[in-house]
Amino acid sequence: MIFNEPVFVAFLVIVFALYWLPFTRNGAHKHPVLLAASYVFYGWWDWRYLGLIIFCSLVAFYCGLAIHRAANERQRKGYLLFSIVVPLAVLVVFKYYDFFVYSLLELGQDLGLTLHLHTLQVLLPVGISFYTFQALSYTTDIYRREIKPTDQLVTFLAFKAFFPQLVAGPIERAPHFLPQIEARRPFSYANAVHGCRLMLTGAFKKMVVADRLAPLVDDIFSQQETFGGLFNLVGVVFFALQIYCDFSGYSDIARGVAKLFNLDLVVNFDRPYAARSLREFWSRWHISLSTWFRDYVYIPLGGNRNGWARHVRNLLITFLLSGLWHGANWTFVFWGALHGGFLIVERLAKGGLGRLPGAMQWAITMVVVLVGWVFFRADNIGHAWAYLGRMMEHGPDLIHQLHRLTRPNEISPLSVLLSGLFGFAVLVAERLTARPGFSAWFEQRPVVRRLSYASLVALVLLFGVFADQSAFIYFQF
Amino acid sequence: MGRFLRNIAISLGLLLVLASVLDAVMTRVFRNGHTTKAQWIHNMHGQHYDLAIIGSSRAWWNIDMSTMDTACGLRTVNLANNHYSGREVYLNLAMFLANGNTADRILLQIDHYILTAETDGFTSTIYEFLPYLHDSVVEARLAGRSMEWDAMRYIPLWRYVKCNFMWGPEQFITTVTRHRPTLFDSTGTYFSHSNFHGSDQLYMKATNHRLDEDLANVIAMCRERGIRLECFTTPYLNLRGAPEVIAAPARIVAGTGLTLHDFSDRIPGKENYNDTQHLSIAGGKVFTRMLIDEVICPEQVQ
Numbered sequence: 001m002i003f004n005e006p007v008f009v010a011f012l013v014i015v016f017a018l019y020w021l022p023f024t025r026n027g028a029h030k031h032p033v034l035l036a037a038s039y040v041f042y043g044w045w046d047w048r049y050l051g052l053i054i055f056c057s058l059v060a061f062y063c064g065l066a067i068h069r070a071a072n073e074r075q076r077k078g079y080l081l082f083s084i085v086v087p088l089a090v091l092v093v094f095k096y097y098d099f100f101v102y103s104l105l106e107l108g109q110d111l112g113l114t115l116h117l118h119t120l121q122v123l124l125p126v127g128i129s130f131y132t133f134q135a136l137s138y139t140t141d142i143y144r145r146e147i148k149p150t151d152q153l154v155t156f157l158a159f160k161a162f163f164p165q166l167v168a169g170p171i172e173r174a175p176h177f178l179p180q181i182e183a184r185r186p187f188s189y190a191n192a193v194h195g196c197r198l199m200l201t202g203a204f205k206k207m208v209v210a211d212r213l214a215p216l217v218d219d220i221f222s223q224q225e226t227f228g229g230l231f232n233l234v235g236v237v238f239f240a241l242q243i244y245c246d247f248s249g250y251s252d253i254a255r256g257v258a259k260l261f262n263l264d265l266v267v268n269f270d271r272p273y274a275a276r277s278l279r280e281f282w283s284r285w286h287i288s289l290s291t292w293f294r295d296y297v298y299i300p301l302g303g304n305r306n307g308w309a310r311h312v313r314n315l316l317i318t319f320l321l322s323g324l325w326h327g328a329n330w331t332f333v334f335w336g337a338l339h340g341g342f343l344i345v346e347r348l349a350k351g352g353l354g355r356l357p358g359a360m361q362w363a364i365t366m367v368v369v370l371v372g373w374v375f376f377r378a379d380n381i382g383h384a385w386a387y388l389g390r391m392m393e394h395g396p397d398l399i400h401q402l403h404r405l406t407r408p409n410e411i412s413p414l415s416v417l418l419s420g421l422f423g424f425a426v427l428v429a430e431r432l433t434a435r436p437g438f439s440a441w442f443e444q445r446p447v448v449r450r451l452s453y454a455s456l457v458a459l460v461l462l463f464g465v466f467a468d469q470s471a472f473i474y475f476q477f
Numbered sequence: 478m479g480r481f482l483r484n485i486a487i488s489l490g491l492l493l494v495l496a497s498v499l500d501a502v503m504t505r506v507f508r509n510g511h512t513t514k515a516q517w518i519h520n521m522h523g524q525h526y527d528l529a530i531i532g533s534s535r536a537w538w539n540i541d542m543s544t545m546d547t548a549c550g551l552r553t554v555n556l557a558n559n560h561y562s563g564r565e566v567y568l569n570l571a572m573f574l575a576n577g578n579t580a581d582r583i584l585l586q587i588d589h590y591i592l593t594a595e596t597d598g599f600t601s602t603i604y605e606f607l608p609y610l611h612d613s614v615v616e617a618r619l620a621g622r623s624m625e626w627d628a629m630r631y632i633p634l635w636r637y638v639k640c641n642f643m644w645g646p647e648q649f650i651t652t653v654t655r656h657r658p659t660l661f662d663s664t665g666t667y668f669s670h671s672n673f674h675g676s677d678q679l680y681m682k683a684t685n686h687r688l689d690e691d692l693a694n695v696i697a698m699c700r701e702r703g704i705r706l707e708c709f710t711t712p713y714l715n716l717r718g719a720p721e722v723i724a725a726p727a728r729i730v731a732g733t734g735l736t737l738h739d740f741s742d743r744i745p746g747k748e749n750y751n752d753t754q755h756l757s758i759a760g761g762k763v764f765t766r767m768l769i770d771e772v773i774c775p776e777q778v779q
Binding site: 006020187193196226412414461462463464465466 | 478480481484485492604628634638639640641642646647
């Protein structure tokens with residue numbers, strides 16, 4: 001079940017009704033309702049993998065209690081280690097094992113060695129990277145004595161599996177989210193209305209921008225050699241818009257759905273393409289993941305302390321792991337390395353880059369981000385280099401290329417133009433709404449507000465992609 | 478909570494009213510368009526043809542009906558279209574006949590792909606018929622087939638929302654302003670000017686071939702009206718696959734008692750194709766000549 005399917009709307013109406021109906025005076029039914037709904041939501045994809053998420057949740061729950069109750073530091077460390085190793089092992093087996101085997105086989109082939117290794121060929125469980133990371137942070141926070149564990153199993157399971165954020169984040173951490181679940185907050189009209197607005201903007205980003213751009217991007221990336229440099233550049237710019245609108249659209253819908261239950265998920269995106277440095281980009285892009293890596297990998301490694309060499313090492317390790325987190329492919333590793341490497345360059349040239357005009361800083365950052373997206377989107381490293389190389393070449397005439405792009409997809413050139421314009425409109429609208437005082441201005445003008453949302457509804461209905469509910473890109477991670 | 482539910486109900490009510498109005502307006506405009514094959518056929522009334530070709534893109538691309546008309550002294554029409562499976566072939570022919578049009582002879586394209594097509598899922602180009610969902614021919618074929626079709630019939634605007642890539646605002650405006658491009662000529666033929674692209678090798682994967690309900694209905698409809706029905710297979714480039722897969726169309730057509738004109742391996746050379754399955758302009762000329770000489774009017778040629 002995905003957010004842009006009609007069945008999800010029906011599911012949400014049922015869960016909303018069951019959650020808010022006063023079955024119990026103290027709201028004791030709310031956690032079982034949320035838990036059951038979350039497992040139905042996840043099981044809809046493949047019920048067999050429900051066992052995995054339940055297993056990881058139980059390990060985190062009991063290890064959390066054990067760490068808290070442990071008699072000495074050695075026991076605490078032991079339980080922490082167990083709580084880290086088990087979910088990581090699950091992650092490695094399901095996500096990375098085959099990748100490592102294939103890489104070893106390729107290496108062996110290059111070296112003239114015959115290796116006898118077997119792959120598992122298992123289906124990657126949706127959202128596994130998200131819920132394992134959530135489990136890791138829970139026990140680590142307890143170990144660090146930043147939070148106390150809950151002893152309410154159903155509450156904890158509902159926190160771990162809360163369906164809006166289960167398969168593609170944001171990665172919710174216990175200090176922020178568990179108290180909200182435990183509190184069984186009453187209904188909030190303001191939050192529910194805000195939630196509906198977020199769901200609407202998320203649907204616009206996903207269905208009107210990301211899904212309309214997807215076939216064009218797929219076509220350009222799969223046949224880059226038949227397009228000229230300009231169209232290959234268009235392809236990567238479209239992909240930048242697609243992945244942003246796809247993922248931030250998902251996050252918006254997830255936050256919006258959570259608000260219907262008066263629960264607040266963390267903000268995951270803050271206009272990343274406005275960043276003037278890569279450091280700023282990572283404080284605006286997939287914030288729940290970047291802060292996770294900062295708090296649980298980069299800082300424990302030593303962060304920027306202990307000298308320049310250690311600092312460089314820590315940055316590179318963090319970004320290589322971050323790349324690998326995104327997928328079992330060397331393209332993601334390279335993408336992580338590219339970002340990590342440029343962050344180091346940025347810090348080396350701190351004074352120099354900082355003195356450049358703002359537009360220049362932005363342009364340099366966007367070039368790095370776009371080159372990174374080529375690796376992120378490419379099938380393999382060779383494909384990425386070929387794509388980048390093709391971007392530098394002159395191709396066939398523009399009309400011919402536009403014909404090549406639109407014909408197989410049976411879409412008109414006007415439709416291509418509109419899809420791109422909608423994408424840029426999202427960026428412009430986000431810039432406008434981020435201005436100080438905009439919210440107050442907007443709230444004080446009900447006609448403007450209602451017209452804006454009515455227009456969004458109309459745009460989603462008339463221009464959204466409904467025919468083939470494509471999954472959100474970040475589900476695969 | 479009450480306020481929230483009231484506002485949601487009001488919003489949905491307004492949306493329903495707006496959707497009903499838009500559905501009515503869009504249906505009226507789209508039904509009167511002439512640019513898609515279904516629109517063209519829907520607006521064709523009382524025409525008589527000596528010969529009609531029905532089938533999918535392979536029976537549509539670059540087969541020159543005007544040349545046939547000149548060579549054989551006939552009036553012909555091409556009712557085939559891209560991505561058509563048996564269901565769309567049936568619907569096109571049923572609409573054509575229901576409008577009082579007639580044909581003495583029909584050539585039905587039969588091949589591996591059309592004999593393995595899905596019938597009831599929301600695939601292929603069945604969405605071409607959405608403006609006609611409440612017409613008796615289309616309704617009889619699609620009603621009750623799946624919840625999806627029922628949703629399209631009863632939820633205002635949903636059919637155009639779901640398929641806005643074909644029936645969206647852009648198409649609405651271009652239909653109203655008569656700027657929506659038509660891909661075919663007055664005989665219904667599409668001339669593609671593309672160069673060869675894609676793989677050189679056509680591989681037919683092994684599946685269970687069957688004469689589905691729709692193709693059986695096409696045969697029955699023709700028999701009922703005394704239309705002379707024959708089948709044909711269009712040429713392919715570098716045909717490969719298991720022998721039983723390649724032989725399946727002939728075996729299935731033999732079971733119906735119809736004649737099959739098999740051209741599947743008759744035209745070699747990449748220059749004759751846009752891709753492994755679709756003839757180019759040059760290949761279309763060769764194939765049109767073959768059809769004229771061997772199928773449509775061999776007696777005149779001799």
